[in-house]
Amino acid sequence: MSPAGGWTGRTAVALQSALRLSQERFAEHLGISARTVASWHKKPDLRPQSEMQQVLDTAHERASEAERARFAELIGEGPAVDTTDADGRLAADPHIGAALEWLDRHAHWTPGTARRAVAERVASVDVQDLHDRGTRRGWVSQRDVAEALATYYGSRLDDHGLYTARCGELAMNTSVLTCADWLDLDCELRPPHDRFRVPSAQPEADLDLDDHAAGRAVQRLAETLSMNTRLTDSPIYRLTSTDIREHQLGGTFGMSQFVHYALTVDLLEGELVDAVATGSTAMPLRDRYLPDLRSVLDVGDRLCAGGVLALTAIARPADPYRGEADYLLLVLERSGHVLNAARRLAVIPKGFHQPFTDIRRDAQVGMTLRREMEEELFGRPDIDNTLGDMLAADPLHPTKLTEPMSWLMAEAGRLRMECTGFGLNLVSGNYEFASLIVIDDEEFWARYGGVVEANWESATLRQYSTTDAELVTELLGDVAWSNEGLFAMTQGLRRLAEIGGERVKLPEIEWEISQ
Incomplete structure (x- = not known):
């Protein structure tokens, strides 16, 4: 159900998060300007006019059951989620801790926000669904x-x-x-x-990180914990220039951390394979991180x-x-x-x-x-x-x-x-x-x-x-x-x-x- 008492900027932003859309994509989804969505982020107590209330009601009605459940949890109307076990696992793994700190910093969240978001997501992950998705990806x-x-x-x-x-x-x-x-x-x-x-x-x-990119990073960490996948934060080389020809490998490397890779461009593979499996053409992370061949070749700027x-x-x-x-x-x-x-x-x-x-x-x-x-x-x-x-x-x-x-x-x-x-x-x-x-x-x-x-x-x-x-x-x-x-x-x-x-x-x- 839509929020009792009508929509506010806060609940509209919660719907955006539940749908896992960026501000621009959410505006396109509703058929409104990106400026309006930005105003909801800046003014959470703002109450949209009646026409906009109806637009948000329609978007909520058309959301999937899982998306509506996420929305209910975000606005405090869903069932309480027990995150005790997830919190314990989050606290025990220093590499996950490094990833959470990185996510808070690059999503511009207050410290601890990523930990709470991942803990809640872990508690709601269906491991069998992940296994089924793995099978679909294998096809x-x-x-x-x-x-x-x-x-x-x-x-x-x-x-x-x-x-x-x-x-x-x-x-x-x-x-x-x-x-x-x-x-x-x-x-x-x-x-x-x-x-x-x-x-x-x-x-x-x-x-x-925009809202969608941060949300996908949260999901990656939740799935990593749920599936007991190894994630190790360590230094890695990032290519910055090349001078490669017969008999010679030359160029320059800079430094990065593996969690940066795991929570950004490494997500492109799963997004791509899922899109192919479902017949979708929507790949917002690819649009953001690697939109064209020129960006692929411009290794120094990514x-x-x-x-x-x-x-x-x-x-x-x-x-x-x-x-x-x-x-x-x-x-x-x-x-x-x-x-x-x-x-x-x-x-x-x-x-x-x-x-x-x-x-x-x-x-x-x-x-x-x-x-x-x-x-x-x-x-x-x-x-x-x-x-x-x-x-x-x-x-x-x-x-x-x-x-x-x-x-x-x-x-x-x-x-x-x-x-x-x-x-x-x-x-x-x-x-x-x-x-x-x-x-x-x-x-x-x-x-x-x-x-x-x-x-x-x-x-x-x-x-x-x-x-x-x-x-x-x-x-x-x-x-x-x-x-x-x-x-x-x-x-x-x-x-x-x-x-x-x-x-x-x-x-x-x-x-x-x-x-």
């Missing part, structure tokens, strides 16, 4: 996502376009925006080729986070059951407990580009890739910052390496790491360094094949052979890939075909950039 394929983003943005700006790989008759469109200079880089991931700089460790400028992912190829000798000598390829299905690309296929390792303890040295892309090998392939728990604080002065010091990594680093030539391509993923605007890890010495698999094991980020780990053209081609056509995973897979296979000799017997893969 949206990589091709659906790529097509939706091509429709939203178009496919080209100047010399940048969307990456497509072709394997025979199979065309693999992606959401990765790239250009010819960013592909087939043949760039070793070590100095002097890997040469990104961090001019300053100062964080980026403040961001102002939060452009991202990371490194690599196709791993390990040499194996001939085998009487498997056949001739080959490379083992590793592919994982990501766990439902990760914040992004959940339940999607990806190459392994894959990780956020972020510093350990030395902000400037750790800006090398190869440093992140070696860390991810230790964590995701060789099971080293102390290097996983989601499990605890990083206390070691040098986590990749030779004395701390696992036995497999120590063996690889003991002699030059045992471990080859290259960047094969670079792009900006339209899903969330992330930068992606597609890479290739090659271990050519067959002795490695004989010694350490039994200890290669994916970590908690993986639901399953699959292996493929570079001599099995049929299965690898089927894999490339799987619609469960993440876009960045498919990008790294195809670019890695192209490079592996050039350097792998008789171990690689796969169909030719070509790339093209959309016109």
Whole structure:
């Protein structure tokens, strides 16, 4: 029911919050000016005229049952919500606490507002609904996502376009925006080729969240708690400029925090997939944070986070059951407990580009890739910052390496790491360094094949052979890939075909950039 005694500025704003609309969107929804909505925010005791009362009555009547229930709670007419359990969980997690503080500051709320909002939302979250939504999201394929983003943005700006790989008759469109200079880089991931700089460790400028953006951030935190998803606030690199070409990775990084990413641009993926699943075209967060291709390419004026992912190829000798000598390829299905690309296929390792303890040295892309090998392939728990604080002065010091990594680093030539391509993923605007890890010495698999094991980020780990053209081609056509995973897979296979000799017997893969 609409508020007893009629509408005021306060209750009109409560209806806006219950509908989870920005001031501009709420004005469009009611068919009135944005100035009128702004006046309700400034004058909560203002009583609109009778015509406006009717407009608000109609909007309330047309709201869904869930939206009306939220409205009733906001104006104090709904059932009391027990937030005791939620408050306890909120108080116990320092990373959630950091996110709440960040949200209060950037939404310009008084301290404690975000905590109360998240606690109330947690108490009303239906976990089964979240599981059902996860199932619906899983039905949206990589091709659906790529097509939706091509429709939203178009496919080209100047010399940048969307990456497509072709394997025979199979065309693999992606959401990765790239250009010819960013592909087939043949760039070793070590100095002097890997040469990104961090001019300053100062964080980026403040961001102002509107009502809708703040509401979605509250929902993300409530769902994170309800689903026991890991959220770790730690420093991450933000890309500010690029100088990337064959044999060279160059440019600059600035610094940000993971909660900034998790509560802003990382929400674009879920919004997009939900829109595709329901046939909707409304994506207000995308309209705000990443509205066009020019904003995607203008990395210095936005939060452009991202990371490194690599196709791993390990040499194996001939085998009487498997056949001739080959490379083992590793592919994982990501766990439902990760914040992004959940339940999607990806190459392994894959990780956020972020510093350990030395902000400037750790800006090398190869440093992140070696860390991810230790964590995701060789099971080293102390290097996983989601499990605890990083206390070691040098986590990749030779004395701390696992036995497999120590063996690889003991002699030059045992471990080859290259960047094969670079792009900006339209899903969330992330930068992606597609890479290739090659271990050519067959002795490695004989010694350490039994200890290669994916970590908690993986639901399953699959292996493929570079001599099995049929299965690898089927894999490339799987619609469960993440876009960045498919990008790294195809670019890695192209490079592996050039350097792998008789171990690689796969169909030719070509790339093209959309016109």
